[in-house]
Amino acid sequence: MTKITHHLTEDLLMGYSAGTLPEAVNLIVATHISLCDACRASLDAYDAVGGVLLERHSHEVSEACLAGALDMIRKGETSATPAPRRGCDLVPAPLADYVGKGLSDVKWRPVGMGVKQAILETSPEATARLLYIPAGTAVPDHSHNGLELTLVLQGAFEDAEGRFARGDIEIADDDLEHMPVADISQDCICLAVTDAPLRFKGLLPRLAQPFLKI
């Protein structure tokens, strides 16, 4: 595997640890962490802060609550340690829960110029989609009303911010206008998450936007 050079921000790591992010954002964070040991280690540190904070406040619990818990542990089956969750075919385990076994299962829909997408089912505050960009293709110049996160699963793309390959995540906010171009050597597949509709600069893509659900 090539070395990951584009990582999660502190905001995202902390929000993921605190559990305050929308489901689609949690999905892309969990998928990146599955591929990135550095961010996994950072997440452990944020979880440790959560553990320390947990210790600081308490609220009295009834004896009935303890009795009920004892009841639950006596009745419940102690499940054997489940087999470790693993991904397959370029799809890390958290993403596999949303797309099925592998990329061959994905039901792509064309969005023009050979680019295809598949919207994944999550809660509505943010949208997760898989993007399929044929080798050498440029995605139309667009900027954002909100946040756009793009994680490369296969191939690579390049834009003004640099080159992004498998495991790399690009974090684009309101200011960034960019035109990602897929590497010529291989079709590029990404997981992309947006919390607001993209704004395309050209008239045509903008007209098509409501139909594409981009």
Next chain:
Amino acid sequence: MAESPDWTSCLIRIRDDRDETAFVALFRHFAPRVKAFLMRSGADAALAEEVAQEVMATVWHKAAQFDPARASVATWIFTIARNRKIDALRKQARPEPEDLPWGPEPDPDQADAVGLQQEMDHLGQALAELPDKQRELIEKAYFGELTHREIADATGLPLGTIKSRIRLALDRLRHAMDGRAR
């Protein structure tokens, strides 16, 4: 009770010996904390208690997955409580990273667990020593269902100030934990 009870060996007794006495001790300490965490996140007392009960039962059932070399007991329970919170309060799935290729060591190095616990003690101390304003912001970010923007609205501070204060607070914590972390 000792000043800093050894929750790790308590949980290991639960894991290996299915020791109910150890479970009761763990429950008496952590269930009220999980309940407070849920209430600060917006659950009413009844729901918070119900979820705390489920979280503690999960601790018993999933004890085999506890890895004392990777997380303290408080951290591990925090992650279980956080995931239950998302499920119970927001009715959302919580995508979790894939498991590491290696599971918990069957017989972890005691030194790792002790070192980790010392690190947690340092972190707790560093947090207690933060200026009140910084500590409150971190607590809000973790326990409230508040985004940085909502914290900005609630406190009247501009968003940039919130973010830099949180960053500053985290830097101080990181500094306090220096040495072992990386």
